[in-house]
Amino acid sequence: MPEKFPDSEAAKKVIQIKENFDFENGHLSPSLKDDDNILSKCFNYHAPGQARDLGIYPYFREIEETGSSHVVIDGKRVITISSNNYLGLAKDPRVISAGVNALEKFGIGCTGSRFLNGTLNLHRALEKDISEFLNREDSIVMSTGFQANQGTISCLLGRKDVAFSDRENHASIYEGCAVAPGKTLRYRHNDMEHLEYLLKKNSHIKGKLIITDSVFSMSGDVANLPDIVKLAKNYGATLLVDEAHGMGVLGDGGKGACEYFNVEKDVDIYVGTFSKSLGSIGGFVSAKSSVAEYIRHKASAFIFTAALPPASVAGVIEGLRILVDDTERRTRLHENTAYIKRAFFDMGIQVNNNQVPIVPIQIGDEALTLYMNRLLFDDGVFAGVAVSPVVPPLKAMIRTSYTCEHTREDLDQILDSFKKNMKQLGVFPQ
Ligand SMILES: Cc1ncc(COP(=O)(O)O)c(C=O)c1O
Incomplete structure (x- = not known):
């Protein structure tokens, strides 16, 4: 991964990503130039490498240590909001x-x-x-x-x-x-x-x-x-x-x-x-x-x-x-879900009014979403990204999910990072 990008470079970085990334019809796709044999599509599949070079590749991150609310990646302890370990049972x-x-x-x-x-x-x-x-x-x-x-x-x-x-x-x-x-x-x-x-x-x-x-x-x-x-x-x-x-x-x-x-x-x-x-x-x-x-x-x-x-x-x-x-775990999960949804709602983000701990933050543009995800990681927040074809083109999102093990400090750190980075990228009106 390249060094952390300076904040003032954010807009330039997004433009650089758009210019150097193989967005085809708005999604991460192979460039099918030379389709003469069955493997040509593989040899011409450059998007993941380009994304890695740009420091925005979000997939197959190697996790070195796991916890219920934190993981270690690249030697760095980060809060995870990308797992489905809702009740924290994976390491009980x-x-x-x-x-x-x-x-x-x-x-x-x-x-x-x-x-x-x-x-x-x-x-x-x-x-x-x-x-x-x-x-x-x-x-x-x-x-x-x-x-x-x-x-x-x-x-x-x-x-x-x-x-x-x-x-x-x-x-x-x-x-x-x-x-x-x-x-x-x-x-x-x-x-x-x-x-x-x-x-x-x-x-x-x-x-x-x-x-x-x-x-x-x-x-x-x-x-x-x-x-x-x-x-x-x-x-x-x-x-x-x-x-x-x-x-x-x-x-x-x-x-x-x-x-x-x-x-x-x-x-x-x-x-x-x-x-x-x-x-x-x-x-x-x-x-x-x-x-x-x-x-x-x-x-x-x-x-x-x-x-x-x-x-x-x-x-x-x-x-x-x-x-x-242990019904108390579910109660804590619901409390965390309500807390984070209320805070995102107050930031002007549309959230589902239910008890489901999956909170997608829709950004739309794929370059912005991938870059945003990278900035969150720099702040110590590990989230998942969904781009087309998982979601429709230009409906790219950061998929966030919560567990009963997240503390209020964790949730506040996540919110602060979203607030800061969305503002910096001009992603929502704040
Ligand atoms: C709605 C839904 N059904 C089924 C599955 C598949 O579950 P598993 O990971 O156990 O194969 C998933 C997992 O992502 C899912 O989200």
Whole structure:
């Protein structure tokens, strides 16, 4: 990384970035000059190198030490607002100790699929815990949340079926729909009129599946589950909800947005992940026994991949116990979320009025966003950046997310840095 840029150079720097960076249609893309063979696109892919030379490359940062609210990068201790470790469980001593015990007992991996040799009694114990927690008949623990969505959707959506998927749904839902033989129609984000229009138009189709994230990972929006449930009932559709960012965060018991809206009974398939509030890795799907039994025997993304390693499973079992018992963590998370959102709102930034600890700061222009992110890092704040195609072109954002472990001092330092740098770059009216 180059030396810290002098403040007075900010505008010049943004211009330099715009002139030297390969923005194609406003997003970070390869320059496809010489497309004669399959690898030409790789040899002509210069954008990451250019961004590194300009000191604004934000990805694959090597983290040397981790904590719940801080990490060490390039030897420097910085506050992290880019993780999804909402309840601070990734480094909880009880979770670590459960993981260590399982590691010693079962070894580092399962060396095979759950289907054949990779199902430990630990996997079944976790499945029972999840089913009990969510009041479902059965659950299947998979190796990632991505696979849980991809595997479930691709095996359920048959040739004659139609999926109705929110446009802002996670990539794993897109992938599941792409692999499935059935058709997918995307409705405008959280737009119930559009969803109803599509359902009405396809009312003759017997197999209809509505798919939505409960909490959208980039915007932090919450799905309009009460209306989605009504539409699912009116049009005879099955409902799949991905609670990746809802579980541990929303609802009195931390079960997610379905609990928050009191629609748990109306949701047919509940998908979740252990990589956010539970601080680990892995995913699951919960449903009626016969549905789970079918997915267990049909989902390629589950059958043809190695099982979740024992240490992760044991850590999640312990993490889930803490998530249920220690409600104080969720209270602290909500307090931090309310504090930071109020302060951003007072700075003139639009924020969602909900309890979701994902707070996107939309900058728009990609050069400005990448440079802003670099300036935040110089101030000791490590945030994530989303540029096209993750978000639409010219809607680049700094994605910030919070945990129960951030202190008021951390939050004030983050706010001060945003305030200073946005003012310096002329990004918002202050
Ligand atoms: C909404 C949503 N669903 C699913 C996933 C995939 O989860 P995992 O990281 O466990 O594969 C993510 C992760 O980014 C997500 O944000």
